[in-house]
Amino acid sequence: MATVDLKDVRKTYPGNVEAVKGVSIAIADGKLCVLVGPSGCGKSTLLRMIAGLETITSGTVSIDGKVVNAIGPTDRDIAMVFQNYALYPHMKVYDNMAYGLRNRGTPKDEIDRRVRATAKTLELEHLLERRPRELSGGQRQRVAMGRAIVRNPKVFLFDEPLSNLDAKLRGQMRVEIKNLQRSLGVTSVYVTHDQLEAMTLADLLVVMNAGTVEQAGNPLDIYEKPASTFVASFIGAPPMNLLPAGQGGAAPASGAREGAATIGFRPEDAEIANAGDAPADALALDAEVEAVEPVGAESFLYCAAAGSRIVVRVSGRAAAQPGDRLRVVARAEKLHWFDASGRRVD
Ligand SMILES: Nc1ncnc2c1ncn2[C@@H]1O[C@H](COP(=O)(O)OP(=O)(O)O)[C@@H](O)[C@H]1O
Ligand SMILES: [Mg+2]
Structure with a gap:
């Protein structure tokens, strides 16, 4: 001992x-x-x-x-x-x-x-x-x-x-x-x-x-x-989606975090929603499906959104196909914010 x-x-x-x-x-x-x-x-x-x-x-x-x-x-x-x-x-x-x-x-x-x-x-x-x-x-x-x-x-x-x-x-x-x-x-x-x-x-x-x-x-x-963004992308597979936040970047209509340079959400924390269906403090992205990866119990949708590549996990077989346009929504409580040096902002 x-x-x-x-x-x-x-x-x-x-x-x-x-x-x-x-x-x-x-x-x-x-x-x-x-x-x-x-x-x-x-x-x-x-x-x-x-x-x-x-x-x-x-x-x-x-x-x-x-x-x-x-x-x-x-x-x-x-x-x-x-x-x-x-x-x-x-x-x-x-x-x-x-x-x-x-x-x-x-x-x-x-x-x-x-x-x-x-x-x-x-x-x-x-x-x-x-x-x-x-x-x-x-x-x-x-x-x-x-x-x-x-x-x-x-x-x-x-x-x-x-x-x-x-x-x-x-x-x-x-x-x-x-x-x-x-x-x-x-x-x-x-x-x-x-x-x-x-x-x-x-x-x-x-x-x-x-x-x-x-x-x-x-x-x-x-x-x-x-x-930090380092930990966010190292722990979890596929890794957390990280996007430039704020001016010109991805942000919710309301509730954006002061001093944040990066916004993140995990692939399993995103939902596919209908247009106009998201609360104002959620992050809503217009995405285009680039690839679909079915692994059995779940599927991963690789999408282009807000100038970046994001991954969305859906359970079971994905209905989406490459070329489809989707609205991807991550709710406020599922969002992670990081400053310019990559440290978490709470
Ligand atoms: N005997 C050594 N002499 C000089 N540099 C070393 C030696 N052993 C490891 N390093 C260097 O120290 C760093 C850490 O190595 P290491 O502890 O083996 O990393 P890890 O186990 O995480 O892969 C690396 O840059 C490696 O090149
Ligand atoms: Mg080693």
């Missing part, structure tokens, strides 16, 4: 590359924190500083209230799971899982008890005598998890652990990891560039951009109230 606290953590690599520019995050005991952001935004660097695999340029990392900046990775009581699994190819599954415990001089019978218990939890019992190359991708990933769990660490760190798996397996493993993390109650930090994975896994979601935290909080709160 442990808390993880980052205070104004910075990392400058040689050559003056500022990878992490002052990040503060407090993770409560037993919670799963997800760091999400585009490639190169500093997620792995931050994770490696928590792990002790990378020096901290300034700021502090604390585990369980104790600053660990000067403590080596093996003494931090953390376990890390990587994208490429990092299994020893010549060792059987059993030995891969036992390796860390043997290194610490854990008694043989205790190693055996812990490896078998963990293998049971992860349904790996029948695979203990195999070598990594005799396993599927999902099984390998499970062994990598097992190797972390068997050590009974205070903190789990995951760096894009599912990126090498196909979409279906990724979905299954996501659910498994979530259930496992919940039942073990081990404080975890999970890095991904996949916003869906981030949304579904996180107790605490941290959206990163260029070495800084754009927004941190409950995933649905972030979805409903993105703090």
Whole structure:
């Protein structure tokens, strides 16, 4: 059991590359924190500083209230799971899982008890005598998890652990990891560039951009109230529609927000309406359908409106076709406003 606290953590690599520019995050005991952001935004660097695999340029990392900046990775009581699994190819599954415990001089019978218990939890019992190359991708990933769990660490760190798996397996493993993390109650930090994975896994979601935290909080709160245009377009798929607001741009007839440069609404928050059917404080756009994307339970209409490209989600099969002209309406309570620097205006 442990808390993880980052205070104004910075990392400058040689050559003056500022990878992490002052990040503060407090993770409560037993919670799963997800760091999400585009490639190169500093997620792995931050994770490696928590792990002790990378020096901290300034700021502090604390585990369980104790600053660990000067403590080596093996003494931090953390376990890390990587994208490429990092299994020893010549060792059987059993030995891969036992390796860390043997290194610490854990008694043989205790190693055996812990490896078998963990293998049971992860349904790996029948695979203990195999070598990594005799396993599927999902099984390998499970062994990598097992190797972390068997050590009974205070903190789990995951760096894009599912990126090498196909979409279906990724979905299954996501659910498994979530259930496992919940039942073990081990404080975890999970890095991904996949916003869906981030949304579904996180107790605490941290959206990163260029070495800084754009927004941190409950995933649905972030979805409903993105703090910036960056977050608005990164979280949610298809992303939020963002249009220039105000003079010459898109705006409702009344109730436009002072100082707003951008107006946004989510694809599912727009309705197809009849002409003249919208309240004055709603955003009403004349749109021309450019493409229709049916995905089964819903369809996405890609439209040209107010000089921009917008996406509207409709449930089921869309009646519209390319070339159709529609009126798209987003109600006042569904509108998001951002200033010229992209920050939310409330
Ligand atoms: N060892 C290193 N030396 C110099 N620059 C690095 C090193 N590792 C990462 N970087 C740079 O730091 C930035 C953040 O990288 P990284 O933490 O790997 O991002 P992410 O995991 O979000 O993709 C990138 O610009 C990357 O090129
Ligand atoms: Mg990375």
